Amino acid sequence: MAEAHQAVAFQFTVTPDGIDLHLCHEALRQIYLSGLHSWKKRFIRFKESILEVPLALWLFCKYITEEGQRIAGGVLVGTGLWIAVTFVMRNALKFLLSWHGWMFTRHGSVSLKTKIWLILVKLFSGPKPMLYSFQSSLPRLPVPSVKDTVRRYLESARPLMDDDQYKRMEALAKDFEKNLGPRLQWYLKLKSWWASNYVSDWWEEYIYLRGRGPIMVNSNYYAMDFLYVNPTTRQAARAGNSIHAMMMYRRKLDRAQIKPLFLLENRVPLCSAQWERMFNTSRVPGVFTGKSRGSSNTKLFTRPATKVPLLVFWVPLSCFWLTFPSVSQLMALNTIPMCSSQYERMFNTSRIPGVETDVLQHVNESKHIAVFHNGRFFKVWMFYDGRLLMPREIEQQMERILNDTSEPQPGEELLAALTAGDRVPWAKARSQFFSQGKNKQSLDAVEKAAFFVTLDGSEQRYEEDNPVQWFDKSLNLIVFKNGTMGLNAEHSWADAPIVGHLWEHVLSSDPVRLGYNEDGHCKGNPHPNMPGPQRLQWQIPEECQTVINSSLKVATTLADDVDIHIFPFKEFGKGLIKKCKTSPDGFIQIALQLAHFRDKGKFCLTYEASMTRLFREGRTETVRSCTVQTCNFVRAMMSENASTEEKLKLLKVAAEKHQDLYRLAMTGNGIDRHLFCLYLVSKYLGEDSAFLKEVLSEPWRLSTSQTPLQQVELFDLKRHPEYVTSGGGFGPVADDGYGVSYIILGEDLINFHISSKHSSPETDSHRFGGNIKQAMLDILDLFELDNKSKK
Incomplete structure (x- = not known):
């Protein structure tokens, strides 16, 4: 994950004026x-x-x-x-x-x-909550005690250190807990009382916006198309339906008509603030300029809130109990909400580069999108005669762009490479070459667009790191020549489940609700008098083209080094895992530990993304999945002397420990966000902590995340198993590590996305994929389900 990558390379200095x-x-x-x-x-x-x-x-x-x-x-x-x-x-x-x-x-x-x-x-x-109905009712994220955080950290570090290393780290931790820790904790407590969330604003700024390296691969993440079907082979038609679906989603978002998010396992609401800047937003140097109205839990998915008559307060509690006789019925009514703040910046948002830090630029309204094709940029209005364009009309505009035979202007074809390279050259070039005249007008059209669309000339299934994407936009829709498509998202404004919610809406709307004619065109008729797309004009001097080419080299080197392996695991899914009375996520996480040990012969610090959206403006927390209990199980699996009964016992203990860590992370008692904020305060105070410095420099060589299928009611996978999504993923976190994303689909399918770097002699994504598959099968064999079914 991007946050794991940035946390490893975290650097921070304070140079205030008038220091006391x-x-x-x-x-x-x-x-x-x-x-x-x-x-x-x-x-x-x-x-x-x-x-x-x-x-x-x-x-x-x-x-x-x-x-x-x-x-x-x-x-x-x-x-x-x-x-x-x-x-x-x-x-x-x-x-x-x-x-x-x-x-x-x-x-x-x-x-x-x-x-x-x-x-x-x-x-x-x-009775009928809206998207932001629960925002003021969500509690603040609590600040764990220093003692508890230190204890949990040492517990997580134990399996990764020998006795001498552990004793040294234990001494540093105890010294921190006794001396500097309480002083830093006082400032965090003060912030938690004053601000809505003591983590999120610092997390966004220092983990994302202050990162000076490329956001391509290192930060942005992707989502992919259907696994088995392609609704149409017409590129313009696929773009027409998908763009229309995204604009309809934005309309619902603007009107707060999207149902609030609930925790499905226990039905609790989540904060929605991050949704608001998904579209029409860019990241710009300077201060935050957007007007605000206010990953991620990998175990969540969203369902519409059930309409329940509001019971007046004088109704006796016993009557209410008769109305809801069981907890399962209560939970089926969506009881427990999650924060919705991340939806605020879904559209109309861009990340604007700065020399020291980027900023997120969000505009309240944007009536156009930016489209790139064959080296040219276009501005396409989404409204005509006061209404949103229909899918066939959007297809008509896309056809005009595809049929445009004009040549790119000097420097235009590779211009987007500036957003794929290092941030400082892009910030300086933006200030020097795009601050006035045609360049400023054209850049504004891109950065203030609802989102960015690339009409790719290839017929590839998906190209994760295409240098012609505009990586600074909150959302980038890529439609290929054969009609397949994908999505690339900038990470700073929100976490993956927010984008996943939109993407599920697009995929479910495309072939089912909107559909296509027999000839593959969008339904409806073209507009006879609608003005065509506007070609953006650029005047890019040779000096700027030199910077573009330099950024392109950086991006190309980075992209070429990424080793991606995506495979569907069809042998079994969550249906069979549940028969083992084990959490599907815990089962997969333990399998990843077994696979990694077989792959590298050692354990490593493991990052699993959890969510803290049970709290106001909550984002993510880390579950340190490599535990003492999991390591004990893996060693037993690698031993010829351990019996099946012993392995099963150790597996159960490891799975229960994983679930406990997940619950702690979700309820604000994680380790890493607290330590991150303590480190920030120490830097503001000018205090050096050997303990905090070492903790934040530890590499996450295995970074994992589950992509949640949130709106299960939109996909009837029993009747239409072909409409399963491929899921999505992210680049590797460490140069010698793996990134693993997985999505559990229906009862019988799990898709894995594995990333690493070709330049590392220790990693191989295809080899690791094979180890994951074998680990899943070996763990399942322990339960001997075939023998039990026969009995």
């Missing part, structure tokens, strides 16, 4: 700025949702009769009462959602306390 004793002035200043940003977002949301109605009524009362004023006064009183009730309900729900004891109960045994809690959460959630 111990640099505490700068630390407090950063905490103040974080809180100020959070409160601005809250005020904007509050103003938009509440203040405008009473203000309009007050203005109305000035110009109406006395009787009308009495009526309006009654409305104002009712509005005030509604605001008061809303305030009470939101705070009551916030109090309820702060309890996470439900997550640690065993499957099949739910306590009376948990049942009552589920009832109250459903009661205070209201």
Whole structure:
């Protein structure tokens, strides 16, 4: 994952003016700025949702009769009462959602306390929540104690160190816990009280936006098309349906008509803030310029909230209990929400390069997209006569671009390579060559577009690192000549499940709801009078072309070094794993550890992405999947003396430990985000910590993530098994390590995406794929399911 890659190469310096004793002035200043940003977002949301109605009524009362004023006064009183009730309900729900004891109960045994809690959460959630309904009710991410974090870190480090190394690290950790740690913790506590989330703003800035290396491979991630089918071979038609589906999704997003996200396993809401800047956004040097209204849990998928009649408060609890006789029924009603803040920047967003740090540029509205084909850039309006273009009309515009025979202007063909190379040359070139005239106008058209589209001239299934993509855009849709397509996403604004939610909407809308004619065209008719796409104009001097060519060399070298292996694992899926009474994710993670040990003959620090979206503005946390328990199981599998019973016992212990770590990460008790923020505070205070420095420099040689299938109701895989997606993936984190992404599809299929670097003599993606497959089969054989079924 990109965050793992950046965390390894993390560098940070503080050079504030007017430094006072111990640099505490700068630390407090950063905490103040974080809180100020959070409160601005809250005020904007509050103003938009509440203040405008009473203000309009007050203005109305000035110009109406006395009787009308009495009526309006009654409305104002009712509005005030509604605001008061809303305030009470939101705070009551916030109090309820702060309890996470439900997550640690065993499957099949739910306590009376948990049942009552589920009832109250459903009661205070209201009848028909919208996307951002739960934002103010989500609790803040808690700050773990230094003692607990240090203890969990040492536990995670034990299997990776010999006795001498561990004793040394234990001494550093204990010294930190006793001396510097409490002082740093005080500042984090202060920030957690003042800001909405004590991690997310620093995580976005220092892990993503301050990275000076290429974001291609190192940060951006990709999503792929259907695995088996291609709805049409017409490139323009496929683009027409897909672009229309994305614009329809944006319309629902703007109107907050997308259902709030719920944790499916236990049905709890998540924050939606990151959605808002998915489209119409770019990353630009300077300060954040977007107006804000406010990975990832690999075990989540989204379902529409069920419509439940709102029970009035005076209904006896016993009646409610009769209405919902079982916890499973409660959970089926989507009870537990997740944060939706990441949706805010889904569209109209770009990452703008800076010399020291990039910024995210988000515009509230964008009525066009940017399209690249055959070395030329085009601006395509998505609205005509006050309405959104239909799929056939978008196809018509794409056909005009494909039929355009004009030649690229000097420097235009490879211009996008600037976004694929190092950030500093791109920032300097942008400032020097794209700050005025035609270049500025054309660059604005790209950076302020809803999203970016590449009409690729090849017929490849998917090309992960195409240098003609505009990597700074929040979303890049790539449509190939034969009609297949893929998606490339910039990582700083949101995590993969947010983009995955959009991509599921696009794939489900394309062949089913929108469809194609028998000749492969989009349904409908072309428009006879619609103006064509606008060709963007550039004046790129030779000096700038030199910078472009230099960035292209960097990007090409990086892309050519990536070793990608994608394979569907068809032997079994989660259906058979569940028969083993094991978590599918835990099963796969343990198999990855076994495969890695067979591949390299050693264990390594392993990164598995989890989510913290049970909290306001939560993003991700790390599950350190290489545990003492997992290593014990792997050693038993490698031993000829261990019995099957012993291996199964060790597997169960390892799986339970993995699940426990996942629960801790989801409930704000992870290790790595806390240590990251403690390190930041230490740098602001000018304090050096040998413990923190070593922890943050440890390489993640195995970085993993599950791609969640969130909207299962959109895909009927039993009736239409051909409509399974290939999933998505990311580049390798360490030069001598692996990146592994996997998606569990239906009951019988798991797709794996494996990445590494050709330049490393230690890695081989195809070899590792073979080891993963064999590890999965070997672990399943332990359960002897065939023999049990025969008995």
